[in-house]
Amino acid sequence: MRSDLFSADQMAQHGKMTAASHRLAVEPAPDQLLDRLAENEAALTRVCNLLTAAVTAKRRITPAGEWLLDNFYLIEEQIRTAKRHLPKGYSLELPRLASKSSLGHPRVYDIAIEIIAHGDGRVDAESLSRFVTAYQSVNALKLGELWAIPIMLRLAIIENLRRVSSRIALEWFERDLADSWADRMTEVAEKDPKSLILVISDMARSNPPMVSPFVAELARRLQGRGPALALPLTWIDQRLTELGLTIERLVQSENQHQASDQVSISNCIGSLRVLGAMDWREFVETMSVVEQILLEDPSGAYGKMDFVTRDRYRHATERIAKKCGLTEQEVATRVVALARVGTVTESAAGADDRARHVGFYLIDKGLPKLAQVVG
Template identity: 35%
Template sequence: MPGCLGGGLSLTNQQMVGKPVNPMVSPIAMCAELEEPIRAELFGVERLEQHAASLAVAQGVTDDVRMGRLLTPRVLDNGRVLVESYQSIARTIRDEKAITPAAEWFVDNFHIVDEQLREIIDDLPPGYYRQLPKLASGHLQNYPRVFGVAWAFVAHTDSRFDPDMLRRFVVAYQHVQPLTIGELWAVAISLRVVLVENLRRLAERIVHSRRARLEADELADSLLGSGALVPESPATALRRFEYSPLDPAFAVQLVQRLRDLDPKVRPVLLWLDERLAAQGTTADDLVHAEHQQQAAMSVTVRNIIT
């Protein structure tokens, strides 16, 4: 996954099946297999119309509309992940731990998300879905063409719903390739499905980053001897992080906890600087990038839910 730091090999879940797990390697510090948010270059309305026309040319459909991949299983799984993410963040709040603005907005407005999930399931009858033209190629192959239209709109608006922009986007698409009546009816629900998909991807990142920061806090506490803990030597504490990529959120939290503190933790900062230097970055650059990512996630989560 782009953004992971340090040496080592990131294995997919399939590659890891049957392989022994090294108990000295931190699962949080390893590079997680997280799906990228649905986000591309942000377009103004005129550029969005141009993109719609290009998309209409590029999107071919299959000859047999009955062929295709169902959306319902993924929607149901998105609901499961979103509920689990909500519960995880809620536990963090109950434990009086800090959360990001994106996490706070997600939890405070989860009732809206839950309502939308229920409506999507009710409004997505499989029989009707099977009649929609399906894409013949691309990363959404065999999904409905209108789903691809909604995906592109979400990606290039950062998930911000503007009725007039959506109308102009669809009109520009139809100037090149008319959509069926069924597809026009399905634009609204397809848009909601894509927005929920994007929220799932963001929620997974929010939860993963929170876990990474918690593990960094645990490492810092063990090094500093916080509370009733006996200080652990850097060599011992870092052993489990030596052979795996470091999550950016983990590295940033560790820097923020240990910088300008007890000289006895200086070897840890030197170790971290070496890992970052090997990837062509610095602690300051990483902190800046992490803050930018958190700000971007906060904007996108707000756009999705409001």
């Protein structure tokens, strides 16, 4: 899931490209998000249980593993929040994608995945807003999709945490294998140095993985511990030479991987906190295409109303669009057009000034007239 990291400008450009690539499915698809969330929760729990057992056994874990353990309570809390805000069937009402890689996924979930992937788990208000704004310059999102962005970002972050934690677990087993051999060799070197060659032979026959976690951990445990314990490292060095590698290169690679994983985990944890602190009502209003259209209300009343009333009007637009088959922005545009006609009529004939207000057609006596216009 980790991809090239983008700046805010690059994120905006990627938003346009993502919108252009999206093709919506016509046929309904099963809701997969809750099942995937359950799988991710189980995987994260297994990894944290593994790391907890390692710490209890006084085995070393990586900084990324420590971050994961220290903040697992927050991850569990966010999973509970995701379940609460993602009731069964919720995502079925959202537009879904037809492409093979994202088949059946809600469009807004794919948007969240792209944002998380190109931010290495990091979300901030600026890059999020620029991505969504750029996306909507190509394809407008529905009101329900805008409200779904916070929960979809949580799901994408949990997905990313599962990806990194799975790698942490795999590499822990490789390091633990190195620790087991190092323990055995250290004990033999102290008690019966002549038998060390037999242990090295046993390790060679076991064909240990020549990967950076194993090699780096074995080198950390054995380097500088005397000439006897240099022998297994000499064998490792010979094996690596056959592969065109060196101990030093794999140690450097392992350090980079551990630092990268720590950044990914810390970004994800920080982003979960950011999501909880963001003003999503303001975000939705700022991003809503329908909101921008309704603000053209000829009476000027809409923009002076409180959030609850404006939200009521937006949801009325959403409901009408579902019934008549038009887009939400098409409905909003026709409502404003009717209000403008009402303004002209009132000026000419002294009609009810409510006809100048968009709400008259969305929730009041002008609703039948809007029904005639939208069909």
